[in-house]
Amino acid sequence: MTRRERDQRRERLRELQADEVLGMLDASDVEELRALERALPDEDALELELAAAELAAAAVEPSQEVPSELLAKLRADAQAFVGGAASPRPGPASAGPALEPRRVTALAWAGWLVAAACLVVIATLARPTGPRTEREEFIEFVATAKDVVRLPWTATEDENIPAGGVRGEVVWSPSEQRGYMRFEGMPVNDPGARQYQLWIFDGGREGEAPVDGGVFDIGAAGEMLVPIDAKLLVNQAAAFAVTLEKPGGVVVSKQEHVLLLAQA
Amino acid sequence: MTSPPETLLERVALGDADAVALCLERYAPLVHAMARRWLGAVSDADDVVQDVFVQVWNSAGKYDPARASERGWIAMITRRKLIDRSRRGRSGPVTDNLEENAGFEVGVSDHGLRSVELRDEAGRVHEAMEDLDAELRGLLCAAVVEGETHTQISARTGLPLGTVKSRLRRGLLRLRESLGVAQAKSGEARA
Numbered sequence: 105m106t107r108r109e110r111d112q113r114r115e116r117l118r119e120l121q122a123d124e125v126l127g128m129l130d131a132s133d134v135e136e137l138r139a140l141e142r143a144l145p146d147e148d149a150l151e152l153e154l155a156a157a158e159l160a161a162a163a164v165e166p167s168q169e170v171p172s173e174l175l176a177k178l179r180a181d182a183q184a185f186v187g188g189a190a191s192p193r194p195g196p197a198s199a200g201p202a203l204e205p206r207r208v209t210a211l212a213w214a215g216w217l218v219a220a221a222c223l224v225v226i227a228t229l230a231r232p233t234g235p236r237t238e239r240e241e242f243i244e245f246v247a248t249a250k251d252v253v254r255l256p257w258t259a260t261e262d263e264n265i266p267a268g269g270v271r272g273e274v275v276w277s278p279s280e281q282r283g284y285m286r287f288e289g290m291p292v293n294d295p296g297a298r299q300y301q302l303w304i305f306d307g308g309r310e311g312e313a314p315v316d317g318g319v320f321d322i323g324a325a326g327e328m329l330v331p332i333d334a335k336l337l338v339n340q341a342a343a344f345a346v347t348l349e350k351p352g353g354v355v356v357s358k359q360e361h362v363l364l365l366a367q368a
Numbered sequence: 369m370t371s372p373p374e375t376l377l378e379r380v381a382l383g384d385a386d387a388v389a390l391c392l393e394r395y396a397p398l399v400h401a402m403a404r405r406w407l408g409a410v411s412d413a414d415d416v417v418q419d420v421f422v423q424v425w426n427s428a429g430k431y432d433p434a435r436a437s438e439r440g441w442i443a444m445i446t447r448r449k450l451i452d453r454s455r456r457g458r459s460g461p462v463t464d465n466l467e468e469n470a471g472f473e474v475g476v477s478d479h480g481l482r483s484v485e486l487r488d489e490a491g492r493v494h495e496a497m498e499d500l501d502a503e504l505r506g507l508l509c510a511a512v513v514e515g516e517t518h519t520q521i522s523a524r525t526g527l528p529l530g531t532v533k534s535r536l537r538r539g540l541l542r543l544r545e546s547l548g549v550a551q552a553k554s555g556e557a558r559a
Contacts, residue, residue, distance in 0.1 A: 119537055122537040122540045122541055123533070123537060125540065126512070126518070126536050126540060127451050127455075127511075127517065127518075128517070128536070151547075152540060152544050153444055154435075154436050154441075154444055155540060155543045155544035155547050156512045156540060156543075157441075157443035157446070157447050158439075158443060158492075158493050158547065159493055159497070159508060159509075159512050159513065160402055160406075160443055160446070160447055160512050160513050161398055161402065161439060161440070161443035161446075161490075161493075162490040162494065163405075163509060163512075164398070164401040164402050164405045164513065166397035166398045166400070167396075167398075167400040167404070168397070169397075170396045170400050170417075171414065174400070174414045174417060174418070175392075177418055178392055178417070178421055179392070181418060181421060181425070182388045182425065185383070185388065185426075186385045186388055
């Protein structure tokens with residue numbers, strides 16, 4: 105085999121390995137992949153797979169609290185393993201102490217997490233530009249903005265909050281002066297009757313009215329992504345609030361219906 | 369004389385109860401979040417998380433810190449389980465070979481991806497992603513993080529299927545390349 109032929113085979117092998125890691129390897133290509141792997145045993149797919157895995161890990165925000173029922177199952181499995189039931193090889197700790205129940209909490213997850221963007225959505229989005237564009241823009245935003253702040257929503261006891269509650273977060277970049285709101289379970293509104301409006305409380309404008317963050321609609325159930333449209337420069341975003349207002353929004357809210365709050 | 373285990377997973381492999389508990393505490397939130405992001409359904413996600421940790425316990429002895437960080441290794445197992453779960457009920461490419469290689473028994477790299485702070489790892493991925501253009505980033509996130517198939521991505525974006533496949537492939541290859549460069553820089557900085 106010439107060097108050129110070998111290089112071509114290596115390149116083809118990498119392509120097929122990438123396809124496999126990405127879950128898009130055609131059945132017809134499997135045999136070719138295996139043959140190339142046998143011919144080029146030094147070219148394993150581990151680094152490709154690790155690259156994908158590291159991206160997947162970096163793009164999510166670890167759960168703040170693992171459900172207690174799941175945690176109990178995990179501990180039971182772990183206990184069985186430590187007790188030797190599932191141990192691949194006996195170890196000195198097989199007779200060691202039982203696993204103490206621990207509350208699984210997120211560790212120092214606070215660091216920057218890449219496309220935490222991908223946090224979001226596959227949903228219908230609220231802007232006329234369409235969900236695909238919004239989603240892609242959001243991914244781009246979180247992947248590139250280096251000072252993204254993420255604040256979870258806290259639902260108030262307003263009568264418009266559904267029984268199941270509303271979850272989500274505000275994602276804001278102080279340097280870029282833009283961001284997104286993510287909602288789960290936010291009630292669909294009739295734009296002709298009432299619209300949602302975002303307010304940004306600026307720590308650099310104490311005593312002044314909050315900055316208008318834009319009027320928006322929720323057009324469908326499920327997870328929704330809405331860009332923030334701040335009307336003024338926000339020096340220090342201290343809190344965000346969503347109110348329900350008349351169509352078109354208001355200049356100063358009477359705060360009759362404050363639905364969600366997110367505080368820095 | 370054998371040296372004492374150095375990494376958490378080496379201790380797990382020896383059945384160290386404290387290490388097993390610490391492993392759960394450290395990585396269960398990550399695995400759970402990855403599963404929820406990919407599958408959405410709570411019950412399915414919980415099943416996957418359980419499967420992942422059973423495999424972690426049973427495969428910890430195969431973990432090679434010279435080839436992957438613990439976080440990367442556990443994330444890789446998680447992805448495999450998620451892909452397998454997504455494929456149930458429909459025909460598709462197989463992952464048997466990837467599964468067999470879970471323990472890094474083939475080849476040994478000298479990249480020295482030793483334990484690093486989780487934050488550093490995420491930052492390293494961030495840097496690597498910055499080397500890709502926005503479209504590639506979006507496509508990779510859709511496929512790798514959200515679990516969308518290339519067919520779904522094609523339907524959503526309007527890009528021809530072949531284009532989606534070739535761009536995803538190119539994106540992943542470039543990400544790996546960039547991560548390798550970032551890793552080398554990180555190793556130089558620590559040296």
